[in-house]
Amino acid sequence: MKAPQVCDGLNGLTDVDGALFFDARDAAHGVALWKSDGTPSGTRLVKDFIPGSIDPGGPFARDPRHLTAVGDRLFLTSGTGDFETYLWTTDGTEAGTIPLKGGMVTDTREGFDNDLEAMGGTLYFNAGFSLWRSDGTVAGTREIKSFAPIPGWNPNSLTAAGDTLFFAANDGQHGMELWASDGTAQGTRLVRDVNPGAPGASISDMTAVGGELFFNADDGRDGRQLWMSDGTAAGTRMVKDIASGPGWTAAGDLSDVGGRLAYSALDLQQNRVLFSFDPASLSVDRIGRADVLDASYDPKAIVSI
Structure with a gap:
């Protein structure tokens, strides 16, 4: 099988045990799942889930999505010719x-999408209003x-x-x-009711750094703040309450960089610059400069290399 004559780009590039998987559209297959070892001769079609050059439209996404590596296998979602969207696994x-599993719905207009996450050699995912493995x-x-069963993604x-x-x-x-979960029903629990009552805490930007989770949440009193959690109620705290170092607010663009949390935030003069937090010492370092010509000013999409 020849490498695809790509019409509109590659998506979902995912390394699985040294092989690159991705979805791509070509004239012969429409959107399909491909695999490559980095050479033209080693780039081949894995599966055309909806055979033929034309993929049907409709309100739900049916092309290969959510490519996720778990060990030496790939998991993904994709539709088929029967208009059902499934969770799939492949060895290439x-x-x-x-x-x-069927019934995997991706309709972001209505607030439905799938999350796939690997942990300990197992895939975890949401489907309907349930957590699965x-x-x-x-x-x-x-x-x-x-x-x-509320509108939107839950969980x-x-x-x-x-x-x-x-x-x-x-x-x-x-709300x-x-x-948090250890993968069992008995070990799936509410960590902390950050904002008691129906509104909930509007949790977002969840980012792991080692065994700690960082996220933004609104507790109903202090507004939207950066939090961290070790999976216990007592260990779920606002970072500003425990951190030493320069002042900041409105954290965003969270990323794990070398075991530290890198993030953008407003300094005391309202300049958005780069900061770093060490979970071990609970200390904050300011990395960025308040200079519009500096690369660290107003950072976005922080990526660890």
Whole structure:
């Protein structure tokens, strides 16, 4: 199989045990899943989920999405010719590409999307209003816990930190709050009711640094602030309450860089610059300069290399 004559780019580039998987559109297959070892001869089609050059339109996304590596296998979502969207796993061959679960809905206009996250050799994902796990087999793909059937993604923002899976969810009693799971129903729990009551804490920007989770949340008193959590209620705290170093507010663009949390924030003069927080020493360092000509001024999309 020849490498695709790409019409509109590559998406979802994902390394799986040294092989690059991606979805691409070409004239012969429409959007399909491909694999490459970095050479033209080693770039080949894995599976065309909707055979033919024309992929049907519609309100729901059916092209390969959410490519996620778990060990030596790839998990993803994709539609088929029967207009159903499935969770799939693949070993890089068409014969080894198998559906695990149907009913995977991606319709961002209505607030529905799937999160796929690897932790400890297992895939975790949301489907409907439930948290699920999969070991790459149909029998090993099962529901962990269901949540309230409310509009939007519930649960969402699945993020692994060490051996704890964090996510935001609404159980119908606490609003959208921080939850954690060890992969079992018994070990799936509310971490802390950050903003008690129906509104919830509006949790976002969840980012793992080692075994700690960082996120932005509104507790209903201090406004939107940067928080950290070790998975316990007592260990879920606002960073500004425990950190030493220069003052800042309105953290964003969170990223793990060498075991520290790098983020952009407003300094005391309202300049948005780069900061760094060390979870071990609980200290903040200002990295950026308040100079519009400096590369560290008003940083966005911080990436660790």
